[in-house]
Amino acid sequence: MAQTIWIHKLSDAKKREADGMDYICEHLFQAFTQTGKLSKTQGWNPLQNASAKDGTTYRALFCDLCGKNYNNGNVRMAKEPVLV
Numbered sequence: 001m002a003q004t005i006w007i008h009k010l011s012d013a014k015k016r017e018a019d020g021m022d023y024i025c026e027h028l029f030q031a032f033t034q035t036g037k038l039s040k041t042q043g044w045n046p047l048q049n050a051s052a053k054d055g056t057t058y059r060a061l062f063c064d065l066c067g068k069n070y071n072n073g074n075v076r077m078a079k080e081p082v083l084v
């Protein structure tokens, strides 16, 4: 069974730093909250149509791990606050 990939919404300012992606994966989010900036050290895999189980698609930036684990429908939006 595919592993869920949690994504976090970016503010408009941060979207520009994320190549225009609207969301980032959990791992990039954790690194971001620690360093205060987006880093490519864990990989940099923009997906234009990362899809959730209900068919919703997101423009999301994944680390290499999530890029590998991604399957149609295993993306879920995390409920944490929006990054600023």
Ligand SMILES: [Zn+2]
Residues within 6 Å of the ligand: 025, 026, 027, 028, 062, 063, 064, 065, 066, 067
């Ligand atoms: Zn990840």
